[in-house]
Amino acid sequence: VTSDTTTGDTTVSDTMIDHRQVRRAIEYYYEHGFTDGLPVVPPTESYLAEFLAQVDRSPDEVVAAMPHLNRECTLRLAAINSIMAGCLPEYFPVVLAMLDALRLDAGARGATRFSSGLWQSTTGTVPITVINGPARLRLGFNCQGNIFGPGFRPNATIGRAMRLIAMNALGLKPHVLDQSTQTNPAKYTCCIAENEEESPWEPLSAEAGYGPGASTVSFMMMRSCMHIEARSATRAEHVLNDFANSVARTGVLYSEKSSCLIVVSPEHAQLLASHGWSKKDVREYVAANAVCTREALERAGKTGISRDMHWLVPSDHPDALPGEEPQFERRDGTEVHPVLSSPDDVVLVVAGAANAGVSTVIDLMGASTAPSGRGGGRLPAMSEIVLKPSP
Amino acid sequence: LADGILLERRGVPAVSVCTDKFKTTAEAMAKLHGFEGYRFISVPHPIASLELPQLAHLAVDALGEVLAIFEVSE
Numbered sequence: 001v002t003s004d005t006t007t008g009d010t011t012v013s014d015t016m017i018d019h020r021q022v023r024r025a026i027e028y029y030y031e032h033g034f035t036d037g038l039p040v041v042p043p044t045e046s047y048l049a050e051f052l053a054q055v056d057r058s059p060d061e062v063v064a065a066m067p068h069l070n071r072e073c074t075l076r077l078a079a080i081n082s083i084m085a086g087c088l089p090e091y092f093p094v095v096l097a098m099l100d101a102l103r104l105d106a107g108a109r110g111a112t113r114f115s116s117g118l119w120q121s122t123t124g125t126v127p128i129t130v131i132n133g134p135a136r137l138r139l140g141f142n143c144q145g146n147i148f149g150p151g152f153r154p155n156a157t158i159g160r161a162m163r164l165i166a167m168n169a170l171g172l173k174p175h176v177l178d179q180s181t182q183t184n185p186a187k188y189t190c191c192i193a194e195n196e197e198e199s200p201w202e203p204l205s206a207e208a209g210y211g212p213g214a215s216t217v218s219f220m221m222m223r224s225c226m227h228i229e230a231r232s233a234t235r236a237e238h239v240l241n242d243f244a245n246s247v248a249r250t251g252v253l254y255s256e257k258s259s260c261l262i263v264v265s266p267e268h269a270q271l272l273a274s275h276g277w278s279k280k281d282v283r284e285y286v287a288a289n290a291v292c293t294r295e296a297l298e299r300a301g302k303t304g305i306s307r308d309m310h311w312l313v314p315s316d317h318p319d320a321l322p323g324e325e326p327q328f329e330r331r332d333g334t335e336v337h338p339v340l341s342s343p344d345d346v347v348l349v350v351a352g353a354a355n356a357g358v359s360t361v362i363d364l365m366g367a368s369t370a371p372s373g374r375g376g377g378r379l380p381a382m383s384e385i386v387l388k389p390s391p
Numbered sequence: 392l393a394d395g396i397l398l399e400r401r402g403v404p405a406v407s408v409c410t411d412k413f414k415t416t417a418e419a420m421a422k423l424h425g426f427e428g429y430r431f432i433s434v435p436h437p438i439a440s441l442e443l444p445q446l447a448h449l450a451v452d453a454l455g456e457v458l459a460i461f462e463v464s465e
């Protein structure tokens with residue numbers, strides 16, 4: 001809207017708007033606590049209609065809920081927050097599939113303390129979603145260089161939509177219902193796509209039984225994210241031992257068992273595959289070799305197990321169960337504790353540029369056993385993306 | 392804190408205890424459950440890293456408030 005100060009006429013134009021009105025709209029959302037600290041796109045009814053037209057579902061459908069907080073998010077609220085996050089209308093089916101996968105994840109975890117506590121915990125757990133299939137290319141997801149970084153609208157805004165939905169629709173505001181001590185930077189946004197074109201292995205969606213024409217969102221809860229340097233590795237075991245040692249570091253262990261997502265760079269994946277290693281082989285090796293020595297756990301005060309929560313505590317801690325300790329086994333004369341229960345505790349995705357031998361180990365909060373695991377094994381909660389046909 | 396409210400609503404007398412660092416969250420939870428002003432106890436933070444004698448001391452200190460909320464005397 002522009003105003004002519006000499007005539008007093010007001011005209012509406014697609015190309016000229018009053019910057020004060022724009023500023024007022026942006027500030028409105030800050031003043032009401034509706035942002036993540038960054039500016040949001042002000043939603044309008046007409047723009048909302050474009051989002052709702054992308055799906056054949058009722059705007060009143062409840063797409064996410066936190067029963068212990070008496071909070072629900074309708075599809076309409078999800079769309080409003082997607083607009084605010086900067087999504088384009090055609091991204092909205094991905095946001096909905098992400099929320100569908102979130103419900104599967106919460107359901108698979110079963111106990112309410114997992115579905116609720118994960119979002120409010122002092123750990124500061126954050127969602128990480130992985131996109132597979134043709135939707136990656138159609139919507140322009142980044143699956144190559146700078147995979148966890150900025151510059152790509154679908155990755156940035158769809159992950160951000162998840163956070164704004166959590167804050168605005170489900171009420172998970174920091175310092176109030178979100179009690180995380182520090183969390184990690186991925187809490188702003190964390191949505192990656194698999195680099196299927198440069199991966200020697202079947203994509204994550206195929207492991208769950210989806211065909212190449214299907215697009216999916218996989219949902220996991222991240223605790224921390226660790227960069228792995230193995231640029232000069234010449235043998236598969238070099239890389240795999242770096243993975244295993246990083247998964248088993250003492251600092252990340254809060255209970256006896258851990259689980260992880262390894263985002264393998266194309267260079268590492270190709271090295272492993274060229275030496276005959278399948279995804280299954282890699283999972284089995286990492287599960288077998290992610291071990292902590294008794295000495296390392298003792299030095300970190302983690303050889304006791306607490307009552308109720310079963311956290312690792314010093315063995316002389318007041319809450320330690322008498323005589324209880326993590327399971328140890330003897331290997332080459334050394335007592336070690338395997339931190340993974342099975343190969344299913346390792347999720348593998350190939351992403352990033354094929355330009356260096358670096359990968360990422362992401363520590364997950366538990367592992368869901370969602371029914372998406374059509375291949376028989378346990379896999380992250382996964383939902384199919386249903387896009388409208390291209391015009 | 393929500394557990395304390397849910398127990399009370401089922402007729403089971405309960406007192407919720409948290410550390411002072413979680414007081415704001417506890418008050419927000421009470422409000423969300425339609426129980427603004429719900430009385431609970433906040434004890435000094437931290438708990439997880441205390442030795443047994445310190446924990447015992449803290450529990451004894453809090454007992455008076457627990458009984459006050461239950462409206463009973465020692």
